[in-house]
Amino acid sequence: MVEIRWHGRGGQGAKTVSQILAQIVLREGKHVQAFPEYGPERSGAPVRAYDRIADEEIRIHSGVYHPDIVVVIDETLLESENTAEGLKPNGVLIVNTARSEDEIRKVTGFSGKIIAFDATKIAQEAGTGFPNVPMLGAVVAVLGTDPKVAEEELKETLSHRLTPEVVEKNLKAFRAGYEAAKGVYVGG
Amino acid sequence: MAVELKSWKELPIGGVIPGGATPELNKTGSWRSKRPIWDAEKCIHCLQCWLHCPDDSFFVKDQKITGIDYDHCKGCGVCAAICPVDAIEMVPERGGGK
Amino acid sequence: MKKVMTGHKAVAEAMRQIEPDVVAVYPITPQSEIAEYYAQYVADGLVRTELVPVESEHSAMSACIGAAAAGARVITATASQGLALMVEVLYIAAGLRLPIVMALANRSLSAPINIHCDHSDAYLARDSGAIQIFAESAQEAYDYMVIAQRLAEDEKVRLPVLVNLDGFTLTHSSQVVETLSDEAVKGFVGEYKAVYPLLDVDNPVTWGAFAMPDYYFELKRAQQAGMEAAPDVFLQVQEEYAKLCGRPYRGFFEAYKLDDAERAIVVMGSTAGTAKVVVDELREKGERVGLLKVWLWRPFPRKEITEALAGAKAVAIMDRAISFGNLGALYLDVVSGFAGREGPVFVNYIYGLGGRDIPVEHIAQVFEGLKRAETGELRYLGLRE
Numbered sequence: 313m314v315e316i317r318w319h320g321r322g323g324q325g326a327k328t329v330s331q332i333l334a335q336i337v338l339r340e341g342k343h344v345q346a347f348p349e350y351g352p353e354r355s356g357a358p359v360r361a362y363d364r365i366a367d368e369e370i371r372i373h374s375g376v377y378h379p380d381i382v383v384v385i386d387e388t389l390l391e392s393e394n395t396a397e398g399l400k401p402n403g404v405l406i407v408n409t410a411r412s413e414d415e416i417r418k419v420t421g422f423s424g425k426i427i428a429f430d431a432t433k434i435a436q437e438a439g440t441g442f443p444n445v446p447m448l449g450a451v452v453a454v455l456g457t458d459p460k461v462a463e464e465e466l467k468e469t470l471s472h473r474l475t476p477e478v479v480e481k482n483l484k485a486f487r488a489g490y491e492a493a494k495g496v497y498v499g500g
Numbered sequence: 501m502a503v504e505l506k507s508w509k510e511l512p513i514g515g516v517i518p519g520g521a522t523p524e525l526n527k528t529g530s531w532r533s534k535r536p537i538w539d540a541e542k543c544i545h546c547l548q549c550w551l552h553c554p555d556d557s558f559f560v561k562d563q564k565i566t567g568i569d570y571d572h573c574k575g576c577g578v579c580a581a582i583c584p585v586d587a588i589e590m591v592p593e594r595g596g597g598k
Numbered sequence: 599m600k601k602v603m604t605g606h607k608a609v610a611e612a613m614r615q616i617e618p619d620v621v622a623v624y625p626i627t628p629q630s631e632i633a634e635y636y637a638q639y640v641a642d643g644l645v646r647t648e649l650v651p652v653e654s655e656h657s658a659m660s661a662c663i664g665a666a667a668a669g670a671r672v673i674t675a676t677a678s679q680g681l682a683l684m685v686e687v688l689y690i691a692a693g694l695r696l697p698i699v700m701a702l703a704n705r706s707l708s709a710p711i712n713i714h715c716d717h718s719d720a721y722l723a724r725d726s727g728a729i730q731i732f733a734e735s736a737q738e739a740y741d742y743m744v745i746a747q748r749l750a751e752d753e754k755v756r757l758p759v760l761v762n763l764d765g766f767t768l769t770h771s772s773q774v775v776e777t778l779s780d781e782a783v784k785g786f787v788g789e790y791k792a793v794y795p796l797l798d799v800d801n802p803v804t805w806g807a808f809a810m811p812d813y814y815f816e817l818k819r820a821q822q823a824g825m826e827a828a829p830d831v832f833l834q835v836q837e838e839y840a841k842l843c844g845r846p847y848r849g850f851f852e853a854y855k856l857d858d859a860e861r862a863i864v865v866m867g868s869t870a871g872t873a874k875v876v877v878d879e880l881r882e883k884g885e886r887v888g889l890l891k892v893w894l895w896r897p898f899p900r901k902e903i904t905e906a907l908a909g910a911k912a913v914a915i916m917d918r919a920i921s922f923g924n925l926g927a928l929y930l931d932v933v934s935g936f937a938g939r940e941g942p943v944f945v946n947y948i949y950g951l952g953g954r955d956i957p958v959e960h961i962a963q964v965f966e967g968l969k970r971a972e973t974g975e976l977r978y979l980g981l982r983e
Contacts, residue, residue, distance in 0.1 A: 331602065331772050334602045334772050335602045338600065338601075338602050338774060343774055344602060344772070344773070344774055345771055345772065345773050346602070346771065346772040347766075347767075347770060347771035347772065348770065350713070350714070350766055350770065370773075370871075371734075371735075371871035371872070371874045371875055372871060372872045372875045372958065373735075373764070373767050373768075373771075373868040373869065373871045373872050373956075374872050374955055374956055374957040374958060375955045375957065377957060505812055505813070505816075506816070507816065508815075508816035508817070508819040508820045508823075509820070509823075511813075511816055511817060511820050512794070513695045513756055513793060513794075513820070514693065514694040514695035514696070514756070514794075514805070514821075515693070515694065515806075515807060515809060515813075515817045516694075516793075516794045516803050516804065516805055516807075517803060517804040517807050518794065518801075518803050519801075519802065519803065520802035520803055520804050521804035521807050
């Protein structure tokens with residue numbers, strides 16, 4: 313079982329991508345849970361969301377304490393929260409940042425694999441402005457999920473609420489995030 | 501009067517009363533200590549007594565009062581109090597009072 | 599069809615497929631999304647249900663009672679304080695033998711105010727006369743909503759049924775849920791047959807009549823007969839549903855690796871899933887541990903649970919609510935079956951109040967704690983001393 317913790321701020325879509333990820337891996341026949349942490353739900357407040365992905369039925373209903381992947385959508389949280397807390401030594405820390413991997417290692421104290429890339433810039437260049445989608449791309453890469461399957465699900469889900477042009481921009485942002493993380497696998 | 505009470509197994513579900521329950525079956529007239537006497541001569545058929553009676557105990561035909569249903573009248577006296585022409589008088593039931 | 603959906607979406611989907619005549623509901627966290635989804639279905643014309651947006655839960659249950667007496671199939675949903683406000687009228691729904699199905703998104707009761715899960719709301723309605731079922735997952739919540747409809751409406755039962763699902767843990771967490779086709783659900787629940795419907799004006803009846811001391815007792819005894827009939831009907835409907843859905847539902851509870859267990863846990867709701875993980879881990883180490891997950895809490899299947907636990911040496915009964923001034927309600931339920939006979943040592947654990955998380959380590963502590971235990975002990979799991 314792979315457990316993922318997403319760190320974001322209210323309104324940045326951490327919960328949304330955690331749910332889209334669940335739908336993506338369901339397409340690959342995985343069992344899955346996706347749930348946010350409910351505290352004060354205010355725009356801008358730190359929020360956490362979680363995924364559990366497994367080949368077998370998931371029965372555990374507790375919180376996630378030792379994630380395999382931690383995703384930080386908003387790098388300002390690196391200073392205010394212990395984002396690497398409980399992250400398994402052989403896990404992966406994925407951070408949206410313009411800073412280098414070494415700098416992130418210093419800030420978080422995490423000794424395992426770190427993927428640092430500027431998802432905000434990717435989102436701006438793609439014309440969406442939301443870094444959660446390139447971060448989703450990175451997680452899909454790290455999980456070793458077929459990116460085609462992921463794109464199909466993303467396209468279908470986003471098409472319910474966005475115009476075709478905006479969907480295309482998001483897919484572009486997703487691919488760029490995927491490319492940024494490609495080659496690093498969780499647990500491998 | 502002996503009433504045969506049913507066992508719990510014989511009762512309709514949820515205490516429902518099939519056919520509808522109505523006070524018609526319950527002769528509440530026996531509760532009365534005072535009896536209204538209606539004076540047909542004085543009555544102007546304004547129907548205020550019929551309107552106010554809590555037990556629907558006034559007989560009406562063609563929008564005229566024709567009498568009182570003593571099987572159900574409990575003797576509350578509202579009719580006598582509301583009557584604008586004092587056509588109803590409350591008198592003690594036989595056996596009680598004068 | 600398998601989809602990722604939250605627990606409240608799973609409940610709303612079951613409701614959409616059942617398509618009751620009336621849904622009277624008032625929003626409250628963590629139930630609100632059930633009401634919101636259903637309101638959307640009505641607005642989108644997916645269902646022909648009359649949605650009654652009432653001004654309180656007391657009104658919600660009152661409207662449900664009126665509609666059910668009129669002859670409608672009725673569903674509602676609530677949580678926590680909402681149920682507290684409903685309880686006065688829930689007793690009336692049960693007394694009038696009205697088959698109202700309700701999803702209860704379990705949440706603690708104030709004070710202090712808290713929006714997270716425990717079972718104090720369900721415990722509040724324990725003696726209301728409503729049947730109570732607990733779900734472990736969103737899948738079970740969906741399945742038992744459909745089963746509840748048939749159970750509630752059975753002519754021998756005719757009682758409200760509460761389907762409990764843990765607030766947030768199940769309501770707000772996305773899980774894989776396999777739904778049946780609309781036709782399959784509609785076929786399973788069938789046409790609603792009303793009993794003494796008020797709208798049948800050719801056959802007038804009186805509902806809610808007064809009962810004096812000469813009849814009140816008999817009517818309450820007759821109500822108990824509905825509860826007495828419920829277990830058999832539950833098993834029949836569950837078996838039929840299991841065939842339809844292909845999932846192995848069988849019995850009033852799930853006995854997980856319980857047969858040869860020396861130490862066992864009795865629990866209701868989503869914690870059972872976490873406990874199974876621990877049972878598996880301990881079994882791999884050769885420990886004889888097991889789990890009894892209660893599905894049907896009211897009526898309480900005392901005889902069957904007694905038999906299932908008789909072989910154990912020590913049993914932890916986990917209550918997710920305090921019954922102030924006594925041991926937990928589930929504890930007393932289970933132990934009552936052993937009155938006058940030999941049985942295991944029984945310990946009561948109070949756990950998970952107000953959404954306190956229950957990680958696997960805590961469940962492991964319970965199994966460990968059963969090695970040294972005395973009957974009647976009350977322990978608090980996950981509490982700071």
